[in-house]
Amino acid sequence: MQEKPLSELIQQRIKKLENLKNLGIEPYNGVFEPSTSTEEIFQRYGGFNRDYFESENISVCIAGRVILFRDFGKTCFAHLQDFTGKIQIYFRKDILQDKFSLLKNLDIGDIVGVSGRLFRTKTDELTVEVQDFVFLSKSLRPLPEKWHGLKDIEARYRQRYVDLIVNPSVKETFIKRQKIIKYMREFLENEGFIEVETPMMHLIAGGARAKPFKTYHEALDMELYLRIAPELYLKRLLVGGFERVFEIGKNFRNEGISTKHNPEFTMIEFYVAYKDYHWLMSFTERLLSYIVEKLYGQFKVKFGDTLIDFTPPYKRITMYDALIQNGVPEEAIKDWDEAYKFAKDMGIEISKDSSLSRILDEIFKEKVEPKLIQPTFVIDYPVELSPLAKRKRENPELVERFELFIAGREIANAFSELNDPIDQKERFLKQLEERMKGDEEANEMDEDFIRALEIGMPPAAGEGIGVDRLVMILTDNQSIRDVILFPLLRPEQTK
């Protein structure tokens, strides 16, 4: 935080704080027990007319932040905002008597508790006529302007607390985020899944292809990685006899930041014994449509200027067919030289060391991904892109894997889990070779995981869903930073 001389505006507010203290009022020591919320007031009393309030004398106590203030001399109007909404409150000198003069020391942004009776104004607005009020927190720093609000994107992320006060849609997004996760958990629990917590600090960063963050444990004198995926631990639990498990939590990847990537992000991973990826696809359809239906009461969701339809079933297409349908010649799919040439012609930079699968993966990202707007399962990936997935029975060069794309974004990744310890060991060895060749993101050998597979893991299917990306789509936000309360930013400049 920068230390510069307090601005005039802040000094004025400190003066008011002192005025209150001199009058024996401690604005930070107030206590107050609200009897209701603004939302509840509108729910219960929104339907009644003026005469009702004249005859019934409804008293309420509410607390919140003053976000608007209109001074008329012997009366004042203000808007009080609590978590659930806002309501107009009305101060009169003839009711408040001496206490009315305290309003001179009230600022927009202050948190107050008020008690009073409900009435309707001339213009029929439901309003609290304040009988008594108490300062609960004095705000020393001015809030942004009342109708343009806080627009500066940097300030919105750095001072999310202000963003949340003045931009109601931001709060909406994060409430929806919580609901999405709640419905997800609810669905899985109803399907017999057990929620677990596995380590976030790993000796070996496995289960995904990504660069990890490093950290250090002093007492044990050892380097650790923040996890890039919980996968290998969850599969150890399958070995241990958990047949349906899931974990919701943060993953950390030491990579670039973009509208689709935050270094720490939330994943859900779930595993089911005795099922395969076909079963998982329909399960995923049921899961997503359940969430969307709970959230919106229908299956269609507006995202940008498109309408995403979550009504099952979703389109399924193999990776190779998707490539061919998007103009990649068949020869390029089988032949390294053709693929290399095709990629080069498209302007994709490919190293000469890249394998055919990796080239195709690049072409896929460029040509196919952006076109997958409606929920689409892309299935059957080359084995070497998927070192933890089970081979297809009919074609051992492919694996039983799918990725789910929505709005051109990869939302989920799933496969029939490889449970053959010997094959798994060989794949790790292959990854190690790539690592030797300089591929920092290739998997490391995890001996203990192999040992677990040697004990015996049931056939199983597992899936990971990028929660932030799903929330983006379901809340119509174009940047991952808009669905993460405190996205990572460089430190603020000290002036």
Place this chain on the structure above:
RNA sequence: GGGCCGUUAGCUCAGCUGGUAGAGCAGCUGACUCUUAAUCAGCGGGUCGGAGGUUCGAAUCCUCCACGGCUCACCA
């Protein structure tokens, strides 16, 4: 990391080919007992992101730096 754009009052923004900074809101003083972006009268508020440079003169032109946005690269 590359490219493009941005950074001016607490907030939202103007500021032309260089002539020494403006509005609205917020704030302060005053008026006003049903307002809705209340209104009316008056007042204060700026290291123009930072550092250099060009110039008689820089918010404006140039260079470097910082932070952010978009985008590319990167990204299981």
